Amino acid sequence: MRRLLLLGLDSLPPYVLYEGHDGGGFRYIRGLVGESRRYVLRSCHPPITVPAWMVMFTGRTPGELGVYGFRHRRPGGFEAYIASSRSIRFPTIWEEAGRRGLRSIVFGVPPTYPPKPIHGYLVTDFTTPGPEKPYTWPPMLKRELEGRFGPMRFDIVYRSSDKARVARELLAMLDQHLRVVEYLLTTREWDLAFYVEISVDRAHHAFWRYFDPRHPRYEEHPEYSRVIPEVYRRIDWWLERLHKRLPRDTVIVIASDHGVKPMLGAFAINQWLVEQGYLKLRVDPSTLKPGTDLSEDLIDWSGTTAWAWGGYYSRVFINLKGRERRGTVEPRYYEDTIKQLRRDIEAIKGPGGEPWDNKAYTPQELYPEVNGDPPDLMVYLDDLNWRPAGTLGWPSPYLEENDRGPDDAVHDWHGVLAVYDPQGTIGRGDAGTIEIHRVKSLLEEVIYQRS
Numbered sequence: 001m002r003r004l005l006l007l008g009l010d011s012l013p014p015y016v017l018y019e020g021h022d023g024g025g026f027r028y029i030r031g032l033v034g035e036s037r038r039y040v041l042r043s044c045h046p047p048i049t050v051p052a053w054m055v056m057f058t059g060r061t062p063g064e065l066g067v068y069g070f071r072h073r074r075p076g077g078f079e080a081y082i083a084s085s086r087s088i089r090f091p092t093i094w095e096e097a098g099r100r101g102l103r104s105i106v107f108g109v110p111p112t113y114p115p116k117p118i119h120g121y122l123v124t125d126f127t128t129p130g131p132e133k134p135y136t137w138p139p140m141l142k143r144e145l146e147g148r149f150g151p152m153r154f155d156i157v158y159r160s161s162d163k164a165r166v167a168r169e170l171l172a173m174l175d176q177h178l179r180v181v182e183y184l185l186t187t188r189e190w191d192l193a194f195y196v197e198i199s200v201d202r203a204h205h206a207f208w209r210y211f212d213p214r215h216p217r218y219e220e221h222p223e224y225s226r227v228i229p230e231v232y233r234r235i236d237w238w239l240e241r242l243h244k245r246l247p248r249d250t251v252i253v254i255a256s257d258h259g260v261k262p263m264l265g266a267f268a269i270n271q272w273l274v275e276q277g278y279l280k281l282r283v284d285p286s287t288l289k290p291g292t293d294l295s296e297d298l299i300d301w302s303g304t305t306a307w308a309w310g311g312y313y314s315r316v317f318i319n320l321k322g323r324e325r326r327g328t329v330e331p332r333y334y335e336d337t338i339k340q341l342r343r344d345i346e347a348i349k350g351p352g353g354e355p356w357d358n359k360a361y362t363p364q365e366l367y368p369e370v371n372g373d374p375p376d377l378m379v380y381l382d383d384l385n386w387r388p389a390g391t392l393g394w395p396s397p398y399l400e401e402n403d404r405g406p407d408d409a410v411h412d413w414h415g416v417l418a419v420y421d422p423q424g425t426i427g428r429g430d431a432g433t434i435e436i437h438r439v440k441s442l443l444e445e446v447i448y449q450r451s
Contacts, residue, residue, distance in 0.1 A: 002190050002247070002249045003190070003192070003246065003247055003249075003251070003444070004248040004252075005250060005253070006193065006253040006255055007195055007197070007252065007253065007255070008053065008194070008197065008256065008257070009199040009200045009237075009254065009416075009434055010049055010053075010106075010196060010200050011049075011204050011234070011257070011411065012200055012201060012259070012415060012416055012417070013260050013412055013414060013415065014259065014414055015212075015259070015367075015444035016232075016262075017029075017033060018038065018040075018131075018381075021212070021247045022229065023228060023232065024229060025232025025233040025236055026233075026236050027135070027234075027236055028237075028239060028240040029235070029236050029239060029254060030437055031421045033174065033418045036254070036419055036420040037419045037421070037427050037435040038430050040048070040414050040432070040434070041415040041427060041431065041433075041434055042433050043256065043258035043259070043413055043415055043436050044061060044062055044436050044437065045061075045062065045361065045366045045367075045378065045380060045386070046312070047060070047257075047259075047312075047314045047412065047413055048411060049110055049198075049201065049225075049257055050069060050110050050111055050127070050260065051065055051067035052247065053110050053196060053259035054092070054109075054110070054259055055181060056255070056257065056436050056437070056439045056440060057093050057194070058090040058093075059090075059094055059440035059441060060090045060437060061366075061369075063363055063366060063367025063374070064298075064368065064369045065087070065088060065090065066087065066371030066372020066373070066374075067087050067088070067372060068144050068374055068375065069311065069315070072128070072161065073375075074324050075324070075373060075375060076323060078295075078296040079296075081126065081303075084111050084113055084114065085111055085112050085113055087111065087372070090191060093192075093194075093443060093444065094118055094119075094120070094194060094367075094426060097119075097191070100119065100190055100208055102119070102191040103119055103120040103188075103189055103190045103192070104118060104190060104191065104194065104196075105121050105122075105123075105181075105184050105185060105188060105193040105194070106118065106121070106191070106193075106194050107122075107181050108123065108124045108125045108126070108177065108196040112124045112125050113127045113128040113129075113132060114135075114138060115137040116137065120188075120192075121136070121138070122192075123135060123141075123145070123152070123180065124196065125198070126154050126198045127154075127191060127275075128154045131146070131152045131154070131155070135152060142421075144155050145183075148430075149176055149183075149195070149394065150203040150256075152176070152180075152269050153169075153172065153176050153177075155418070156170055157169075158384070159206075159395070159402070159405030160406065161208070162297055163206065164201075164223050166207075166317070167207075167223070167224070168205070168226045170199055170227070171199075171230065171231070172378070173199055174197065174235070175234065177197060178238045182238065182382055184193075185242065186245075190370055192447065196257075199218075200231060200232075200256075200265075201260075204228065204260045204408075205260075207227045207228050207408065208260065208262060208409035209230070209408040210224040210225040210408075211225060211227075211228045216262060217272075219406075232361055238360075239361075249423055251422075251446055252421050253418065253420070253443070254418045255415070255418075255439070256417075257436070258412060259413065259414045260412055261384075261412045262385075262408070262410070263385070263386075263387055263407060263408060263410045264385045264386055264410075265386050265387075265398060265400055266383055266388070266389040266398075266401065266403055267309075267386045267388055267389060267399070267402075268389045268391060268397040269310060269390065270307060270308055270390055270392055271285070271391075271397045272348070272395075272397045273308060274392070275397070278306050278307075279299070279305070279306060279391050280303035281299060281392075282296065282297070282300045285392060287413055288372075288393050289391045289393045291391045291394075292391055293390070293391055294390055294392060297312060302328060304319045304325070304328065304343060305318065305319055305328065305329055305337060306318050306319060306376075307319070308379070308388065309404065310390030310404075311388060311390075313373035313378060313379060313384070314379040314381070314388035314390075315378060315379070316341065316360075316378075316379055317375055317376055317378070318334065321395075337382070338362060341360070342360040342377065343354035345358055345360045345377075346359070346377055346407040351396070351398040356381060356382035356386070357382055358382060359379070359380045360377050360379045360380075361377065362376065362378075363375070384412060385410065387407070387410050389402070389404075391403045392419070401409045414433075417439060417442075421446070424450075
């Protein structure tokens with residue numbers, strides 16, 4: 001057995017790692033990647049952190065997992081519940097390895113809160129409510145880590161106009177994560193390590209317009225344009241230093257769960273549903289303040305066919321009679337309603353009348369098995385370039401900015417997967433595209449030296 005270290009850089013796109021647009025931050029990592037077997041990773045439906053990492057590490061689609069995003073809705077209700085480790089009913093790669101006697105270190109993989117027992121050591125992820133909660137396995141590891149590194153920072157407020165504060169908190173969180181992971185990797189016995197760094201994703205969302213010249217609102221800034229390269233640089237220095245302390249035959253995997261690209265704008269999906277007659281409100285829509293949240297009390301359920309959630313993709317729910325508390329759509333009309341709504345969504349054009357590449361899918365079309373609490377339709381606007389906004393009260397459904405606070409980027413379908421094998425047994429060079437749910441099998445080939 002050789003050790004395997006997977007470094008997960010959340011939302012890192014090929015544009016950065018393979019095409020060299022890293023601002024000089026990935027000097028050492030790009031050297032490793034040049035000697036690696038390189039794949040363009042095709043993310044899952046939806047290409048979102050939760051569920052994408054668990055798709056990678058279980059080999060199961062979101063439909064099989066029953067996880068369609070960070071939050072979910074139980075049929076008949078309106079409020080959301082949050083996905084957690086309890087939502088994952090299939091074994092992860094480290095759980096299966098533990099049954100074979102292999103020891104793992106797991107840090108920051110979403111969603112691993114609350115912590116489950118593993119054969120090794122685990123620190124949970126950004127879904128953890130706070131450092132006051134149990135977040136390690138074994139439980140006593142928490143006291144050891146806090147004694148050395150202070151209370152764990154799991155996430156920051158990154159949708160904020162106070163960019164200086166975002167940068168400070170982002171780099172402080174990243175530095176703590178790097179120190180904790182290095183400590184675990186150099187003081188514990190382990191065979192496999194899986195480390196996902198969420199700071200990369202937060203940096204992209206907060207500072208992409210200052211980094212990517214393709215952004216329609218690109219701005220060169222003396223401080224903010226340096227944040228993303230600095231995040232890359234600190235990770236790069238960390239891996240270079242750590243690599244010298246690992247056995248020479250250690251396999252290193254650089255992976256992301258999805259990509260990232262400029263956000264062109266937001267589209268108020270519920271406002272559009274009101275305009276199209278699918279959603280009826282109890283008040284005159286023109287009297288609402290911009291950014292008004294859609295609430296259960298605001299909806300006139302007797303006249304509502306569908307309503308939606310915003311996000312990097314939109315989940316649309318049909319007000320189905322017999323399933324929803326105040327359902328109006330007769331089950332015999334459900335399929336026709338879906339078809340008509342899909343046609344209308346796919347016909348949405350841009351603010352200047354330009355065509356958009358919109359897609360609306362039923363979960364049954366995307367997955368071999370559909371579990372949990374799926375939406376009725378999963379909607380991508382203009383191939384993810386426009387972010388669906390769930391709020392109301394806007395002068396137009398076309399918004400220049402995200403309705404939930406400053407956000408410069410949207411998710412993209414393609415991430416990265418580079419496998420550096422110093423012994424060269426798996427080969428080097430470009431290897432095409434790999435679907436994210438196939439990554440687990442590839443890693444198992446490396447771990448167990450299968451041909």
